[in-house]
Amino acid sequence: MGKRARQFIFAAALATVFFVAGAANAAAAGDDDTTEQTLILDDGTAEDGLEGPVIGDILVQGFVPPHYPARLVAASWYVDTDGGLDNPVRVDVFYAASGKGMPSSTTPVYRSDPMSAGDADAWNDLDLSDVAELAAWIESGEFYIGFEYTVASGQGPFIGVDYEGEPNEDAWFWDPKSAAWHSIFGPGFTGVLMWRPTVEWTSGGDDDDNDDQSPDDDASPTSDDDAADDDGSPPDDDDDAVDDDASPRAAGGGNQHSGCGC
Numbered sequence: 182m183g184k185r186a187r188q189f190i191f192a193a194a195l196a197t198v199f200f201v202a203g204a205a206n207a208a209a210a211g212d213d214d215t216t217e218q219t220l221i222l223d224d225g226t227a228e229d230g231l232e233g234p235v236i237g238d239i240l241v242q243g244f245v246p247p248h249y250p251a252r253l254v255a256a257s258w259y260v261d262t263d264g265g266l267d268n269p270v271r272v273d274v275f276y277a278a279s280g281k282g283m284p285s286s287t288t289p290v291y292r293s294d295p296m297s298a299g300d301a302d303a304w305n306d307l308d309l310s311d312v313a314e315l316a317a318w319i320e321s322g323e324f325y326i327g328f329e330y331t332v333a334s335g336q337g338p339f340i341g342v343d344y345e346g347e348p349n350e351d352a353w354f355w356d357p358k359s360a361a362w363h364s365i366f367g368p369g370f371t372g373v374l375m376w377r378p379t380v381e382w383t384s385g386g387d388d389d390d391n392d393d394q395s396p397d398d399d400a401s402p403t404s405d406d407d408a409a410d411d412d413g414s415p416p417d418d419d420d421d422a423v424d425d426d427a428s429p430r431a432a433g434g435g436n437q438h439s440g441c442g443c
Contacts, residue, residue, distance in 0.1 A: 214384045217254065220244045222373040223343035230261030230339030231365070231374070231429040233330040237357035239273055240340060240365065240429055241284065241327030242374040244351075250318035251382040254310040256326055258340060259375035260301050265337020269295035271329040272307060274315065278322045283353055283362050290324075291315050295331050298338035304377070318383070325353065326376050341375035342431075349373045354429055365429065 222242070233240055253274060260266070274291040275284040291314040299305030309315055328340055352365040352374050366372045 215381050216384070217379055217381050218247060219257075219377055219379045220247075221377050222349055223259075223341070223346040223375045223377075226343060226345070227259055227261040227341030227375060228344045229342040229431055231342055231431055232265065232335075232337045232339045233328070233354070233429055234333060234335035235357060236331060236333045237329065237355075238429065239327060239329045239355035240352070240374060241273065241275060241325035241355075242352050242376045243277075243323050243325045244376075244378055245323040246319070246380045246382055248382040249320045251380045252318050253315050253324055253326070253378055254381045255306065255308050255379040257304050257306045257377040258299075259304050260298050261339045261341040261375075262337065263301035264339055265334055266298060266301060268330070268332040268334050268336065268338060270298050270331060270338060271295055273327060273329045275325040276319065276322055277325070282323070284325050287355075287360075292329070298328065324378070326378055327374060342372055343375055344372045346373045
């Protein structure tokens with residue numbers, strides 16, 4: 182399927198969501214039966230691709246676990262086109278206290294070392310089951326996962342974008358220049374970044390009635406600082422200004438997206 186250009190509006194967040202870490206004791210959670218579940222919002226086909234052309238740009242997709250306590254144990258993502266595959270990225274994970282909000286922190290709970298985004302036009306996998314930062318079980322809220330860009334190239338790598346999956350307005354872009362989170366798709370538009378995290382949850386916790394992120398048979402993967410750190414970690418600032426040159430770029434046309442038709 183060819184690329185389809187869409188208008189993106191980067192709206193500054195109007196409210197701050199405060200994160201309360203409701204981590205359950207891992208040993209206590211282990212007393213119950215655990216289930217692994219892959220959360221899927223996309224339909225398996227990328228209509229477009231986005232990337233961050235500025236060092237420190239972060240593009241994340243939010244997911245709500247179907248049950249609590251829960252923890253993140255793995256992730257898959259789809260790379261759209263072969264652009265910029267030599268440019269390393271980091272995989273960042275953020276948490277928020279309540280579902281369907283926005284990342285409530287400017288510092289990721291987990292931040293990988295720079296790594297390859299993997300193969301183009303394919304699903305790529307990362308095992309997170311032994312990551313100490315993700316070992317705690319959460320009892321509420323949602324998590325966000327995505328790429329942090331380490332090279333100012335404007336050439337990728339591009340995370341797949343699906344406009345025809347589950348309706349969703351929980352994709353976010355961290356702009357290191359304005360030091361703020363912005364909605365990627367904005368009011369009136371829906372789309373998802375093509376991430377498929379796997380969570381482990383226990384039978385003894387709460388049901389979040391979020392089974393719409395369960396995998397379908399036909400959609401299984403084929404495979405509080407004030408300044409930014411030198412390595413690109415985001416600063417803690419609530420400035421809502423948006424810089425055009427820091428907006429994610431689409432794979433198809435290479436144009437900047439900041440309230441413009443592309």
